Amino acid sequence: MINIGIVAHVDAGKTTxxxxxxxxxxxxxNPGRVDQGNTITDDLAIERQRGITVKASTVSMQWQGQKINLLDTPGHMDFIAEVERSLEVLDVAILAISAKEGVQPQTKVIYNALKRGNIPTIIFINKVDRVGVVLKELYTDIKKDLEDSLYFINSVDAEGTRLASVTDDLNFTEMKVSNQESVALLDDQILITLLVENSVAQDKLDQVAQTLFLKRQIVPVLHGSAILGKGIEPLLNLVVKWGKAVSQASLSARVYKIDRDQHGARRCFVRIFGGELELREVYPIYFKETTFKILKMAVFNGIKPVNCEKAFAGDIVIIYSDRLEIEDIIGEPSLDRNHFSIAVPTLKARVNDQDLAMRKAICDALILLTDEDPFLEFSIHPITEAIEIKIFGVVQKEIIEMQLLERFGIETSIQNPDTIYKERPVKNSTVYRYMYRDGNHYAATVGLKVEPLPVGSGIIYETLVSYGELKKPFQNAVxxxxxxxxxEGLKGWSLTDVKVSFIYSEFNSVDxxxxxxxxxxxxxxxxxIIESGTEYLEPILEFELTVPQYAIGRAISDILKMRGEVNEPVIxxxxxLLTGILPVDTSKAYEAEISDYxxxxxxxxxxFSGYKVVDEKAK
Incomplete structure (x- = not known):
């Protein structure tokens, strides 16, 4: 078995x-079409109506006797959380690039994430039949913007025309030379052979390239036109020939998605990295010190899940459970995978409610939606009591409005989002509260020390109270x-870049x-925190802005007006090319302005590049 995912910028042809x-x-x-709204993986009414993928979908297929689980992921940045969770369970990623549009903004974001996740990646250059396609120019851009170590598997005849076809023969001598150079730079034996004999046998070159691919050191490149069904078999052949499922002996499985079936049953999608899962058995949830029992389980067989008694390492299963949550690990963490993050939501929006009945319905619906997407972090503002959610952008806001209507029958609107700030302590502070003294009615004594940390440190908690003084359940409660x-800090935003030390306690064995x-x-x-005081932190974006030379003055002026910082231009x-950083708050609508001017x-x-201190006047 092998698990693959198709990732790409919007409209690169993933779903096709x-x-x-x-x-x-x-x-x-028959293959469905996005423009006709009859695709298999985009099965939500919202997806077919908007023509975009919103939720990662999982299906399976058989090719040359091997089972392939395939994840079709969203392409729009507003749904990057779905992509992030999907990447963590893949054995191989297929990065689709439109031959016409080339390397686009999210192409780079996703490829960088694949590199950080050490996921073997295949590049599939799609739409080679589009008029105006110049593949040599695209190769140059891929090497410049994504990856220099490419290994061409096939080539194209009559590129840029409806007669375009894929051939196993590498048409260009430079393709063959490029392959040899890519491998030789990474393998000493191939380098020596090339220097001595001036050539390397193709089967030997392929064998070493496959090893380098699994080590995430080289990226194979294929071509095709999904809409015309060209280049599909070579892609499938490479997946089963070069791909290899990540597995280990000890039990390890990760929950990467949660949804509800047509009857409302809660489904947890789980990738098994090691060991086996069996019906009616009890399994531990890592770090939660709790267990759960599998009462119903299914594996994928084509486009529909099929109930099963046992599932094995390498497969993806659906477990029907109310106990598991997204990112839960069954057993122990995979030895091959580290959690990584592409982005975090930097916007917060208010959901409008008209009366108590609608308010309750909205809250009930958002509880379910947040269960399926924890990044939403549905909450009630402690002062205004407004219903709030965190989002990545305006498109996601519109999709949630549609989901509330179609899934839950709630017709409402979500206000334009505000930037999510954070707070950081200004100075050290220490506070003690003793049991039954000075208004403390709890049978507990707690002493905490708060210290500010450098920006980007996050939250660090430590206990200096031994388990001999205070038992673990009480320590966990603290x-x-x-x-x-x-x-929530003094200004209404959550705290970060802070160290909290539990330094003192008293315990009453009776009460x-x-x-x-x-x-x-x-x-x-x-x-x-009140004693320490806090300061604002605002979310910051790293940016790359490419503009025609005539627009450089306008671009730099705009960046400085937005309180951004710009590096030396590259002409x-x-x-x-301009690079630097921009505050999220001031640059929300700038992409549209760029297109305009x-x-x-x-x-x-x-x-997303983290947070930095911002003057309250600037905010």
């Missing part, structure tokens, strides 16, 4: 490629109370409960 792979493997009788108390310590710790950390022929010739690529 998925349809063709299912068709070639005999899973479906930590939970502290974390809850850090959710004390974990709840006492949890509630008191929340109060104590809030008092410590390449008629275009200029460059006549559509400007490209802005951004990536």
């Amino acid at each position: 490629l998925t349809e063709q792979m299912l068709y070639v493997c005999g899973v479906i009788k 930590r939970e109370g502290t974390e809850f108390g850090l959710r 004390s409960t974990p709840a006492d310590f949890r509630k008191l710790a929340e109060e104590v950390v809030k008092l410590a 390449n022929k008629e275009r200029v 460059t006549g559509g010739n400007g490209v802005l690529i951004t990536r």
